Amino acid sequence: MNDTISSDTRFLHAVEMGLGAWQWGDRFVWQYGQGYSDSDIHQAFLSSIAEGIRFIDTAEIYGSGRSERLTGKFLKETDQPILIATKFFPLPWRLTRNSISTALRASLDRLQRETVDLYQIHWPTPLLSVETMMEGMIECVNRGWTRTIGVSNFNQIQMIRAYSVLERNSISLASNQVHYSLLNRQVEKNGLLARCKELGVRLIAYSPLEMGLLTGKYTPKNPPPGSRGGRYANLLGKIEPLIKLMIEIGQEHGGKSNSQVALNWVICKGALPIPGAKNAAQALQNVGALGWKLPDEEVAKLDEASDKIIH
Numbered sequence: 547m548n549d550t551i552s553s554d555t556r557f558l559h560a561v562e563m564g565l566g567a568w569q570w571g572d573r574f575v576w577q578y579g580q581g582y583s584d585s586d587i588h589q590a591f592l593s594s595i596a597e598g599i600r601f602i603d604t605a606e607i608y609g610s611g612r613s614e615r616l617t618g619k620f621l622k623e624t625d626q627p628i629l630i631a632t633k634f635f636p637l638p639w640r641l642t643r644n645s646i647s648t649a650l651r652a653s654l655d656r657l658q659r660e661t662v663d664l665y666q667i668h669w670p671t672p673l674l675s676v677e678t679m680m681e682g683m684i685e686c687v688n689r690g691w692t693r694t695i696g697v698s699n700f701n702q703i704q705m706i707r708a709y710s711v712l713e714r715n716s717i718s719l720a721s722n723q724v725h726y727s728l729l730n731r732q733v734e735k736n737g738l739l740a741r742c743k744e745l746g747v748r749l750i751a752y753s754p755l756e757m758g759l760l761t762g763k764y765t766p767k768n769p770p771p772g773s774r775g776g777r778y779a780n781l782l783g784k785i786e787p788l789i790k791l792m793i794e795i796g797q798e799h800g801g802k803s804n805s806q807v808a809l810n811w812v813i814c815k816g817a818l819p820i821p822g823a824k825n826a827a828q829a830l831q832n833v834g835a836l837g838w839k840l841p842d843e844e845v846a847k848l849d850e851a852s853d854k855i856i857h
């Protein structure tokens with residue numbers, strides 16, 4: 547393993563895949579309550595845990611706190627040690643570093659825990675400097691409310707500023723959570739993935755299934771419901787060749803599904819995917835991305851097919 551990884555954050559590099567919990571309560575993007583319920587979500591959680599997933603990513607804003615509350619409730623019912631990551635959202639009235647520890651305290655109450663394993667700044671904001679945000683995060687570590695500190699949606703410059711403030715305080719930046727999938731490879735092209743590896747910062751890949759598109763179940767005639775329909779209207783018409791190639795490659799590996807190929811590709815790139823799941827069937831299928839590996843030639847073929855779509 548990379549020498550630059552500190553012993554405090556090493557645990558995150560040992561996690562191959564996690565489970566995203568944005569769907570757990572969100573009505574606006576994910577239509578929570580339509581087609582899936584708390585009991586489906588509970589089954590998604592239980593199936594993931596039964597199959598060895600030990601890392602859950604939530605946020606205070608997911609379902610306005612419902613995702614954290616459900617996660618807390620489910621955690622009470624298992625004796626497995628589960629790593630929990632949540633996030634601070636820099637709402638425009640949160641203008642001091644103290645707002646960060648106040649927000650984390652409220653998250654801990656919803657999660658019914660005394661500490662989380664990773665606390666992340668959800669998005670950078672011009673209203674709070676990176677330095678002030680990191681001071682607030684350090685206070686959370688000092689209070690014992692989080693084991694490690696991460697950022698999300700930070701570009702290289704912002705990430706290095708965060709890294710430097712923490713380094714001066716002998717703390718390692720654990721992670722940067724960013725959009726990364728076969729249909730969004732900005733982090734490869736702009737050097738962020740390489741820089742994360744160099745610094746020993748774990749790149750956590752969100753939307754690794756491109757919000758369901760990479761499963762192959764959506765087409766221009768059958769677009770995803772809600773806001774995803776508009777967001778992906780253009781892209782949907784172009785992805786067929788990639789979806790076909792993913793099916794072929796999945797067949798080479800004994801019938802792996804598209805979601806499994808998509809997640810395995812992210813893992814092969816050295817990132818930690820956190821697919822969201824609404825029910826047990828999705829969760830179980832996604833766990834099947836583990837325990838095998840795409841060879842380099844197939845990763846290269848997938849890169850080539852994706853390049854033709856997203857340039």
Ligand SMILES: NC(=O)c1ccc[n+]([C@@H]2O[C@H](COP(=O)([O-])OP(=O)(O)OC[C@H]3O[C@@H](n4cnc5c(N)ncnc54)[C@H](OP(=O)(O)O)[C@@H]3O)[C@@H](O)[C@H]2O)c1
Nearest residue numbers: 566567568698752753754755756757758805821822828831
């Ligand atoms: N830091 C950030 O700013 C940020 C932003 C976005 C996400 N995230 C995190 O990343 C996690 C994952 O990203 P995401 O939720 O945006 O997208 P994703 O993981 O790419 O896609 C999840 C969606 O795909 C569909 N799906 C999942 N597994 C499937 C399967 N096996 N077969 C068929 N359909 C399947 C489901 O939706 P349908 O069934 O409705 O299609 C599911 O809700 C989130 O839960 C959240 O924790 C963070």
